[in-house]
Amino acid sequence: MDAVIKKLMPKSEYLEKPVTDRPDQAEVEAAVRTLLRWTGDNPDREGLVDTPKRVAKAFLEMFNGYDMCPAEELGRTFEEVAGYDDLVLVRDIEFHSHCEHHMVPIIGRAHVGYLPDGRVVGLSKIARVVDIFAHRLQTQEAMTAQIANVIQDVLNPRGVAVMIEAEHMCMAMRGIRKQGSTTLTSTFTGVFKDSPEEQLRFMTMVRHGSK
Incomplete structure (x- = not known):
């Protein structure tokens, strides 16, 4: 399938998934905790304890387009x-x-x-x-x-x-x-x-x- 797509479409930017070096889960959660502190709230209070984990999970869903290739979706005609x-x-x-x-x-x-x-x-x-x-x-x-x-x-x-x-x-x-x-x-x-x-x-x- 990849060979067919490359033949049909000379532009390579659609074939390459634009993912670079992603931070690990701990780094993501630490970053969210920093943002929570930046808002003026306490990341250790009960309602926010699990927020960094939830935000990381939500981001994986909302930005999953970086892990997908639109050209591959159009490959079968x-x-x-x-x-x-x-x-x-x-x-x-x-x-x-x-x-x-x-x-x-x-x-x-x-x-x-x-x-x-x-x-x-x-x-x-x-x-x-x-x-x-x-x-x-x-x-x-x-x-x-x-x-x-x-x-x-x-x-x-x-x-x-x-x-x-x-x-x-x-x-x-x-x-x-x-x-x-x-x-x-x-x-x-x-x-x-x-x-x-x-x-x-x-x-x-x-x-x-x-x-």
């Missing part, structure tokens, strides 16, 4: 599509991510479409790719581009369209403290990039059935 070559759209993919600037949540939905060129991928794989990138420290702009680029590089479709709309807790919980405001980003490759009509069709289909 299907050619028996009865000649279908029109837009495939997976809409309203809910996700939770974390801002790389403040490490607070980003909560949103992704809409991903592509125009196949003889091969399609299982629909759940598209959602899985969104989750993999979401479960890393992110900016919304980068995440939008990453999703589009890996689908384009692996599937080599005639075009990819990605739209993300999300609320950033770094705006809602701190700083300007504006709750309810959302950020919208989009990116297009191939036919979508060259055709305003295809962009409009994608956006219309997203908005027609969006929650």
